[in-house]
Amino acid sequence: MISRSTIDQIFETARVEEVIGDFVNLKKSGSNFKGLSPFSDERSPSFMVSPVKQIWKDFSSGKGGNAVTFLMEHEHFTYPEALKYLARKYNIEIEKTEQTNEQKEVANERESLYLVNEFANTYFQRTLHKTDQGKSIGLSYFKERGFTMDTINTFSLGYSLDEWQGFTDEALKKGYQLEFLEKTGLTIVKEEKRFDRFKGRVMFPIHSMSGRILGFGGRILGADKKAAKYLNSPESDVYHKSKILYGLFHAKQSIAKEDNCFLVEGYTDVIQFHQSGVKNVVSSSGTALSPEQIRLINRLTKNITVLFDGDAAGIRAAVRGIDLILEQGMNVKVCSFPNGADPDSFARQNTPEELATYLEDHAKDFIQFKASLLVEDAKNDPIKKADTIREIVNSISKIPDPIKREIYVKECSNIMDISEAVLFSTLAQIGKKETQEASRQHRTEQTAFEVVRSEQPAKKVNHQYILEQKIIEILLLYGNETEEFEDLVMKEDDAGDLKMEPVIHQAKVFEKIYLDLQEDEMQFSDEQFQNLYYVIIEALHQSKEFQLKDFINKLDQKMANEVTSILMNDERYSLHDWERNHIIPKDKDKSISQLVTQTILSLRCFLIDQKVMEYKMEIAQPQNNSMGILEDVRDYLRLKTLLSKKLGKVVGSKI
Structure with missing residues (x-):
């Protein structure tokens, strides 16, 4: 604990x-x-x-x-x-307790998979550094690649013994269940046999964005031509290769800082770049680039630079990825290396300064890259040149931003020496099918909407819910503040008439709200608000130094979510940059007492309206005493008139 x-x-x-x-x-x-x-x-x-x-x-x-x-x-x-x-x-010392076998058994399946992967990661690192086989084969390989010990430790690189059951036997001995060893893919089970998936391979652990071990990549070092050079963990509840980018855990801060992400293909490309000082780099780990992977980068930056080998396979991979990146509304550049070189080898053969300079000088906008690549293929063949232009325009059509599309059309026109009108016409033809489909879908949705609208009345605004929510918000934000409040007290004048006279007094905000609600015996209609109200009032009564952050941290998950929703509700409007349009929202804390009084009065007026409606329904019943009910209605309406005057005064003034 x-x-x-x-x-x-x-x-x-x-x-x-x-x-x-x-x-x-x-x-x-x-x-x-x-x-x-x-x-x-x-x-x-x-x-x-x-x-x-x-x-x-x-x-x-x-x-x-x-x-x-x-x-x-x-x-x-x-x-x-x-x-x-x-x-x-935050480098805070924390007491860690070793899990017993019983605790491991009751852990949920997903957590068990994480535990197995964490153990495997520790085991492979220990094997790399502490065994003769690990040092002579695994460590030697990494050093041959030019990796320093710091780099090896940073990326938690390891080695799996060239033994059929070395890892599996050790894991079972430590109490990890075979079921989860199999589900992570670390152990392959066939009938009565079980053996290590990554036998005789150097190991690259694959981290989540927060640093948890999701799976592994293993590279074989032996001469077995039948075995795959690289082998990844199979899909599991924690490892989905299309939703993971290798190196993102180590690169995320640098990506956000540099506002750019370099995208490569392999594990060693990432590690070599990182060691050379280019830390904003990730890899798709040999899999085809997916929309989910691009969206991971999109959270950190809008800019991607695709790096690829100078061979034909590398070029094809880069071309496939460009359109996918453009579809996600991102900016993409492309940088190729000399024929025969890849990001790993180029980084090894050049100084960090030379690498940084090369990346800056050779990164091309995607349209320049495609144009130079496809024009080289087309040369003087008019048909191929037409196909080249159509290929470029097809990429432009993937861009969701119409302004960017037009800019790229102009650039393509200049590069390919063709009129903009023709390019826009081609662009329209390419998008015609999608436009028609979108239009059909829109009409279908509109028809469905009309049917729903004709059959169902518009949902009414729940004013009481809104006012109760506002009371909770006020208590959370300003409950411990001391404010001056103006109350109207009924007094009899010399003529015997009742009049409302103002009385100024100081009070804590939460005390004012509590007493006003108690005076009218008002109860929250929403059960969640009712429970939350008493929890807040109790906390404010008990602590003179009420801290919102500490209060939220001590709530259960359901109540904490409700508090967060209430507190952040108004913030959604700042997402729309109102200030840029010269619309300045009023700060609530500049007139706290006014806000409190207005909210309470609004709730009282609303409840009076509700009560009057109930009385009107009673009058409709012939067995009821309508005269007595009418007298009650008149009393409530007189009270509402007084409250409405007070409300109007509060809204129009600064107390």
């Missing part, structure tokens, strides 16, 4: 913007940060982080919380794992 004092220290030290910034490219937006949702496929920011409140909210998926809940949602950590991750990040 982690001690309460350690947990408190972690929450006190961790900064939500720093934690999330390791996974999402955050940009300043007023007092908050915004970015693309890491939980959905989107191109416009709907993800907000509040450094002041130390919470985040994803408006596209509805998720929200603090630094710990983000790690639990994004990385699928358990609560203790999220705490341990933050402890490592």
Whole structure:
């Protein structure tokens, strides 16, 4: 168990913007940060982080919380794992307890897969550095590739013994179950036999964005021509190769800082570049580039530079990836190496300065790259030249931004010496089918919408829910503030008439709200708000130094999510850059007492309206005493008139 004092220290030290910034490219937006949702496929920011409140909210998926809940949602950590991750990040000492065999058995399956991978990673590293076979074969290979010991340790490189069951026997001996060894792919089970998948290979662990081991890549060093040169872990509950980029854990901060990501093919390309000082580099690990992988990069930067070998296979791979990147609305450049060279060998053969200069000088815009590549193939053949132009325009058609499309059409016109009108016509032809399909789909949706609209009345706004939510928000933000409030007290004048006279007094915001609600015996209609209201009031009563961050951290997950949603609700509007359009939202904390009084009065007026409606329904019943009910209605309406006057005065003034 982690001690309460350690947990408190972690929450006190961790900064939500720093934690999330390791996974999402955050940009300043007023007092908050915004970015693309890491939980959905989107191109416009709907993800907000509040450094002041130390919470985040994803408006596209509805998720929200603090630094710990983000790690639990994004990385699928358990609560203790999220705490341990933050402890490592902020160098906080934490007591670790070794899991017993019984604890391993009750761990959920997904966590068991992680545990097995972590053990394997430690085992392969120990084998590399501590065994004769590991040092003479594995370590020698890495050193031949030019990797330093620091680099080997940074990427947790290892070695799997050239034995049929070396790893499997050791894992079983340590209490790990064969079921999970098989599901991670580390052990292959056939009938009564079991043997190591990565026998006799150097090992490249594949990390998640947060550093968890998801799987492995293994390179064979023997002369067995039947065996695959590289072998990856099979798909599992924790390893999906189309959704993972090798090196992203080590590159994420550099990618965000440099606002560019270099994309290569292999493990050693990434490691060699990193060692040469180019750390914003990732690899698709020999698999075809997928939209999910591109979206991982898109969270950190809009710019990708594709690096590829100078041979024909490398060129084909680069061309395939370009259109996919453009479809995701990203900016793409391409850089090729001399024939016979790849990113790994080029980095080894050149100094870090020479590598950086080469990348800067030879990175071409995708249209320049495609044009030079395809023109070389076409030469003086008119038919091939026409196909080349169509190929370039096809790539341009993938770009979702119409302004960028037009700019690239102009550039293509200049490079290929062809009129813009022809290119725009070709662009229109290419997109015609997609446009028609989109139009058909739109009409279908409109028809469905019309049917739904004709059959179902528009959903009414729940004013009571909104007002109750506002009360909770006020308590959370300003509950402990002391403010001056103006109350209207009924007094009898000399003529015997009742009049409302103003009385000014000071009070804590939470005390004012509590007493007003008690006076009218008002109850929250929403059960979640009702429970939350009493929890907040109790916390404010008990602590003179109420800290919102500490309060949220002590709530259960369901209540913490509700609090986050309430607090971040207004922030969604800052996603639209109102200030850039000269629309300046009013700060709520400039008139707290006015906000409190207005909200309470609005709720009282609403409840009076509800009560009057109930009385009107009673009058319709013949058995009821309508005269008595009418008298009650008149009393309520007189009260509402007084409250409405007060409300009008509050809205129009600064108390």
